[in-house]
Amino acid sequence: MNDRNENTKNHLADNNINEHNIDFATVLASSVHDMKNSITMLMDTVDVFFQNSPPQNEEQEQQFSTLQYYSSRVKNDLIHLLGLYRLQQKNMPVHIEEYVIEDLFDEQIAYSDVMLQTKHINVDVKCDEDATWYMDYDLMSGVINNIIINALKYAQTNLSLSFYQQDGYGCIEIADDGKGYPPAMLNDPQHYKQSVNFNSGSTSLGLYFAAQVANLHRRQDHRGFITLANGGPLGGGVFTIHIP
Amino acid sequence: MTNIDLLHTYRKKRCLIIDDFPSMRTSVRRMLTQFGAQQVDTAATGEEAVNKCAVNSYDLILSDFNMGEAKTGQQILEELRHLNTLKNTALFVMITAETTRIKVIGTIEHEPDGYIAKPFTQKVLQKRLDKILIKKESLFPINQAIDDQEYEKALELCNTEIESGKKFKAWCKRTKSKILFQMERYDEGEQLLTDLLSERELDWALLELGKVYFKQERYREADEKFTYLIKKNENYLASYDWLAKSQEEQGNLKKSQEIIEEALAILPNSVLRHKKLGTLCQKNNDHQGAKKAYRQVIKHSTNSIHEKPDNYYTLARSLTLSVNANPDSRESKKDAEEAMKIIEKVNKKYPDDKEVVLQSTLMEAYVHRSQNNEELADAKIQKAHKMIKAMDDFSAEGLIPELGIERAKIELARGSVDVAANLLNYISDEHCDNPTIMDEIDTLFSSGALKVSKENTIKINKNGIAFFQDKNFNEAIITFTNALKLSPNHVGLNLNLVQTLLESVKEKEADKTREVEVLCRTHMKRVSHIPPNHRQYARFRMLSKRIDNRYKPTSESHE
Structure with a gap:
């Protein structure tokens, strides 16, 4: 309980002040968070777009499928990255x-x-x-x-x-x-x-x-x-x- | 319930989104609109949300948990429940970022109806809301029984659900253990939890078992559970609160203070934890810590149900205590100045509150005394004396002890021996662990100026309770009513009277109920200011509900 890792936000606030001392791993972790939020926004837009303008032909169907596949894939990659980073930091609380x-x-x-x-x-x-x-x-x-x-x-x-x-x-x-x-x-x-x-x-x-x-x-x-x-x-x- | 039904349900629902990020508000609003909702409002802060809820009756509230420095979603939920502005069919859904959910659960009695982790898409939100809605409807009878304090019935309903193996059995197991705890049936609770834990290690069950051990005064075992949970997940704030409580009970006040400090490092905007920290610091003679904690209380309670004059007096008091402890230090002058500024602030904030003006005057006298300005202090006491003469009743509840003593001295000087005795009895009850206060009270009592009146509030209250337990309701009512003449705002006494009235009415004729209702409501109104952390708050809520349930048709026809 004493050797607690500070959350990412605090780390960034401390470290950004001194540009020579940026902890790259935590910067990366925080960017990954932002990317994950952004990609979810994108995925939601694809959902809405699909609902409001359904595909007219096979080619468009294919394009929608590709959009969801690759955005999901990016999101999952980010989840893995963040998860594995946490595992490595031994900071992966499991709540069953x-x-x-x-x-x-x-x-x-x-x-x-x-x-x-x-x-x-x-x-x-x-x-x-x-x-x-x-x-x-x-x-x-x-x-x-x-x-x-x-x-x-x-x-x-x-x-x-x-x-x-x-x-x-x-x-x-x-x-x-x-x-x-x-x-x-x-x-x-x-x-x-x-x-x-x-x-x-x-x-x-x-x-x-x-x-x-x-x-x-x-x-x-x-x-x-x-x-x-x-x-x-x-x-x-x-x-x-x-x-x- | 089919999906078509659900879509229809959303169309009629009035929704509120609470989030500090405009993009998030827009996005969730669009999602709700897409699946049928026609009335969607948004709020950027807890304050705005609470105001909107006072005007509109929402069916669905989606709130972000973490809103930077401002009130958390949990605090908003507590306020809405406290202010009674949420219908009991309304859904409150907490939006959490990953790993923050643990900060919410188990810390307070009010849980949201459900959670959703950010980020999510519209489809997933809809799925989640559908499930939460169905769950709320399915469990409504159990929650209703709990609200009405019909615990036996709630336990029975939980057992039926668990035995049937239906999908909400997990919730029912958890609720069952909470009800047993509430009913103080600790041995049964222990049995239930150890059985569950022998099957599988679940964090909530470990916490509940620790709580049971604590109540059974098995502190070593309790601490073991809380410490283990914190080690397992440093964000499990409920474990910190209970570990601190247990350490305090065992007399390890330093340790208790440290634990609360750690919890505050994780979530810095909890008013109640800062308050707790202040009390602990004060007991540990950590004046610096106490000052800091009480400044935080004022900062984080602004525009919330926790905002009240007392916060200012506790800070002014801790500043003055700090002066008294180190009168020659460089800081002492600054502390005294800050204390005076705080008094000025509270006067400006509550200009029409006679109690506040009086308290402030007493506090000024106290600060002047710390500066050895006896003349100025005496002048303030004179002023307070005049004010007290003009007032007919006052409340000793939660009074700052030093101010209570000042006031008792004034009452003595003007010959109100009974009032002074009651006040001092009350303070000595509340602050029996504070040697300085106890010494002063002893001196007053032994000085001969004060003959202890035999029938003080506490004794009368005890007699009343005895009558109540013997089902001699009439005697109980007379006793409580007499006691209230001495301490009209005593929370316990008022609630005791209301409870007795409600019990007694069963045996009386129906035409007298209106009279009883008016009496009940009058006494409830006197204590309606108590905050959710007050010892009697749960009871207050229970009795309010009982009155509402019983008198609903009558009161509506009178509107």
């Missing part, structure tokens, strides 16, 4: 409470609505309306959104979100009917750190973040983890996050 799973699903589907409609993808939600589980809602939202957006890129016509309990873990499964994960990724999803490849884009960073978030969820001796598989209910990639 019991939440309604359907609420989590509904909100994340709402974030991806433009892509779902323009790509004509059908979402199948398999979850008891009263099902609840224990998690840090904000962290989990970040993980689920990233996985959905990624699955939507590869899905053909179907996406499924489901929740079930298994051996004391709550499992959220996101499956698509795309071509599935490359074999190399299926081996060991807990250790994406080694395989973060800056040439392959953000996918691995997203999975690394997901694995870290899962790992922050603990109950007695149990820790959360993620699994990747191909096949599943829709024949494509299957991402599952297991939370104790």
